[in-house]
Amino acid sequence: MSVVADGPQAQAPVTVPPAISVHGLTKRYGDLVAVDGIDFSVAQGEIFAFLGPNGAGKSTTIKMLCTLAHPTMGQAMVAGMDVATMAKSVRRHIGLVFQEQTLDDQLTAEENLRFHAVLYGVPHRLVEPRIARVLALVALSDRRKDLVSTYSGGMARRLEIARGMLHTPKVLFLDEPTVGLDPQTRALIWEDIQRLRSEEGVTIFLTTHYMDEAEFAERIAIIDHGTIIALDSPDLLKASVGRDTVSIETTDDEAALASLQAAGYTVERSGTGLTAFVPDEEAAVGPIVAAAGVPVRTVRAHRPTLDDVFLHFTGREIREQHGETVPMMARVRGARRS
Amino acid sequence: MTTRSHTAPANPTTSGGTVAPASGPGTLVSDEVRVVGMVWERELIRYVRTRTRIVSGLIQPVLFLFVLGYGMNGLVGTTGGFNFRQFVYPGVVAMSVVMTAMFSALSIVWYREFGFLREMLVAPVSRVSLVLGKTAGGATVAAVQGTIMLVLAPLVGIRLTPLLVVQMIGLELLMAVAMTTFGVFVASRIQKMESFQVVMQMLLLPMLFLSGALFPLNGLPGWLAVITRVNPLTYAVAPFRQVIFAAQHMSPAARSRFPTNVTLFGYALPIGAELTIVIVFALVFFVLAFRGLSRTE
Ligand SMILES: Nc1ncnc2c1ncn2[C@@H]1O[C@H](COP(=O)(O)OP(=O)(O)O)[C@@H](O)[C@H]1O
Ligand SMILES: [Mg+2]
Numbered sequence: 001m002s003v004v005a006d007g008p009q010a011q012a013p014v015t016v017p018p019a020i021s022v023h024g025l026t027k028r029y030g031d032l033v034a035v036d037g038i039d040f041s042v043a044q045g046e047i048f049a050f051l052g053p054n055g056a057g058k059s060t061t062i063k064m065l066c067t068l069a070h071p072t073m074g075q076a077m078v079a080g081m082d083v084a085t086m087a088k089s090v091r092r093h094i095g096l097v098f099q100e101q102t103l104d105d106q107l108t109a110e111e112n113l114r115f116h117a118v119l120y121g122v123p124h125r126l127v128e129p130r131i132a133r134v135l136a137l138v139a140l141s142d143r144r145k146d147l148v149s150t151y152s153g154g155m156a157r158r159l160e161i162a163r164g165m166l167h168t169p170k171v172l173f174l175d176e177p178t179v180g181l182d183p184q185t186r187a188l189i190w191e192d193i194q195r196l197r198s199e200e201g202v203t204i205f206l207t208t209h210y211m212d213e214a215e216f217a218e219r220i221a222i223i224d225h226g227t228i229i230a231l232d233s234p235d236l237l238k239a240s241v242g243r244d245t246v247s248i249e250t251t252d253d254e255a256a257l258a259s260l261q262a263a264g265y266t267v268e269r270s271g272t273g274l275t276a277f278v279p280d281e282e283a284a285v286g287p288i289v290a291a292a293g294v295p296v297r298t299v300r301a302h303r304p305t306l307d308d309v310f311l312h313f314t315g316r317e318i319r320e321q322h323g324e325t326v327p328m329m330a331r332v333r334g335a336r337r338s
Numbered sequence: 339m340t341t342r343s344h345t346a347p348a349n350p351t352t353s354g355g356t357v358a359p360a361s362g363p364g365t366l367v368s369d370e371v372r373v374v375g376m377v378w379e380r381e382l383i384r385y386v387r388t389r390t391r392i393v394s395g396l397i398q399p400v401l402f403l404f405v406l407g408y409g410m411n412g413l414v415g416t417t418g419g420f421n422f423r424q425f426v427y428p429g430v431v432a433m434s435v436v437m438t439a440m441f442s443a444l445s446i447v448w449y450r451e452f453g454f455l456r457e458m459l460v461a462p463v464s465r466v467s468l469v470l471g472k473t474a475g476g477a478t479v480a481a482v483q484g485t486i487m488l489v490l491a492p493l494v495g496i497r498l499t500p501l502l503v504v505q506m507i508g509l510e511l512l513m514a515v516a517m518t519t520f521g522v523f524v525a526s527r528i529q530k531m532e533s534f535q536v537v538m539q540m541l542l543l544p545m546l547f548l549s550g551a552l553f554p555l556n557g558l559p560g561w562l563a564v565i566t567r568v569n570p571l572t573y574a575v576a577p578f579r580q581v582i583f584a585a586q587h588m589s590p591a592a593r594s595r596f597p598t599n600v601t602l603f604g605y606a607l608p609i610g611a612e613l614t615i616v617i618v619f620a621l622v623f624f625v626l627a628f629r630g631l632s633r634t635e
Pocket of ligand 2: 055058059060099175176
């Protein structure tokens, strides 16, 4: 099986040094092991996602990679520098978007960005062009002079992403960038992320507990209880837990079974009909209906999802843990507005 | 929602500008100075934008000055043409400086709760610059607020001279710096917004009441006298009264009725000693504030 924790080496290009490489990284808080000896590496220019339920250790990992928390054990290199010994240089070369909002909402978007430019030592002559550039990247140019307190949650998030890119970091860390946002806004943020990568060439490390959106990443590490339990591209992860299937019900299942087997399909009887195992469910629907040889009453195509992957490796559904995140964000937002 | 444009940024000639990382790990001094200036500027922008804060920062001292001033007048009476309102005026100016400085410093707790503090703390800059900028900002705002109080002077019969105005602004700045560093230190220890109220009520109000701002410190019972003498605010409030009273035409009777010096073991401290105590206080809390903000997990 390709899904092993030391898989990344297979994919990361060997010639360019990785943007992030982590060995045996561990963080303990007293007796609690928040991150338990993880290993992975992220290639330059890659979009890499940490997927796991609340409390899995995602934010703690980000904090260590960003030098905000000291690793209890292990080593982490970011942009070629050791986070333990070169903290200040690491900070200069990374962009960070925290799980909690960190804008000053009594300042305008532009003022927030200027403040950031000074904190990160962006040379004076580059401040103006960079502000214009990053605001354009997240389509907020026309809201530049508005107070952040007038922004919607999604706009504030995108402004934070723009701010994270202002000083041209080598790696951009996004901790749950889409949490608590509506589906359209989440889609916009994903477009932003893809655009940043293609236009600025930045490496992106993000965390999420939304299964569906982890698919947008090039590689995913599934993390649970502080350990990486699977790491690969979304397609290979899904392939590892089962194959695509097309299930049909026909007027005469016996005849259909014979015809499909004759046509070379692997077919099994399932509850109410037949299930064929195929490499690509979408492409197989038409040919299977045609090859059945008898009238087909229902067709259902299925490809394993990341939910299936998580279930396969942990025996649990990630959805169980969703509950508390959204109300918590709502509380914080409500309080800020008052 | 805004409409999205996928077109290139408006100014393609400059848009490609990548930021050369400034000079490796060691940051330039000029960069740090820029940071101090930016943190300071932000503090001022916020002050100007929150008018309610300016107004509420004025209302409280005005209440003390007029309500308490007239209320106590019947009790205290007038000695040699000098009354309680004139006595309490320097204390009220000091109070407005203290309140504004503490409020500005304690807003750090608010940033912590709502994240903005993180944006500052993860930046590749020295924490010293952040504390310096914050202190300069809080001090400027507090000194402005204290200077606004000067317009009330004629209303209570306090004579302002150019020298006095200069002295007052100087004292306001010094006191504001001391209180902002103290406030930043306290804020660095507070994790929750709720504790903010507790600090204001359990620490700041007693400190103000026991500083000589509102009543003379001579003739207090022994235990109270001790508390007022260990209260650092006492040494910041007294100089205000000294410079203001020095500019008034007061009869000897009024001077002995409303003394200005802090006495320690029966010895009246000169203004220089009081200011030294305030400066030492500010330095100690600057270091503590810096350390308080420097902790990492
Ligand atoms: N500062 C801290 N002190 C103690 N425990 C912590 C701290 N930060 C995180 N934890 C614990 O570590 C675990 C992982 O947390 P976190 O990394 O925030 O998870 P995630 O971001 O995946 O939801 C949780 O059990 C959390 O309670
Ligand atoms: Mg988290």
